[in-house]
Amino acid sequence: MMIPTPIIVGKTAQIGRDSFARVDLLRRTVHYGPDRNTTCAWCGQPGKVNVNGFNRLFQYGAHSDGLLTQPHFDEHVFCSVQCRRVYYCP
Ligand SMILES: [Zn+2]
Numbered sequence: 001m002m003i004p005t006p007i008i009v010g011k012t013a014q015i016g017r018d019s020f021a022r023v024d025l026l027r028r029t030v031h032y033g034p035d036r037n038t039t040c041a042w043c044g045q046p047g048k049v050n051v052n053g054f055n056r057l058f059q060y061g062a063h064s065d066g067l068l069t070q071p072h073f074d075e076h077v078f079c080s081v082q083c084r085r086v087y088y089c090p
Contacts, residue, residue: 007033007054008030010029010030011028012026012027013028014026015081018062022065025060025061026062027058027059027060027061027081028059028073029056030077031055031056033054033055034049034052034055038077040077040080041076041078041083042078042086043083045079047079057079058077058078058079059074059076059078060073060074060078060084
């Protein structure tokens with residue numbers, strides 16, 4: 001399945017930390033166009049639509065401790081962290 005390119009990538013926020021793995025858990029907001037064709041990879045919901053008609057979903061990622069590493073984001077987008085968790089750890 002093709003993952004469409006987000007039209008707007010919003011802010012990245014730290015939403016948690018796995019201190020055992022020394023990894024920060026990240027979430028960034030991605031906005032897709034008003035066609036609502038992009039849906040949560042797990043539950044299929046199209047995500048919340050903002051005032052401009054953009055479809056808002058989340059992309060989750062991780063950033064290991066260490067100055068040289070870049071955050072790594074999931075290939076898929078989800079409507080919530082719960083959907084992401086079930087998708088990767090069924
Ligand atoms: Zn979902």
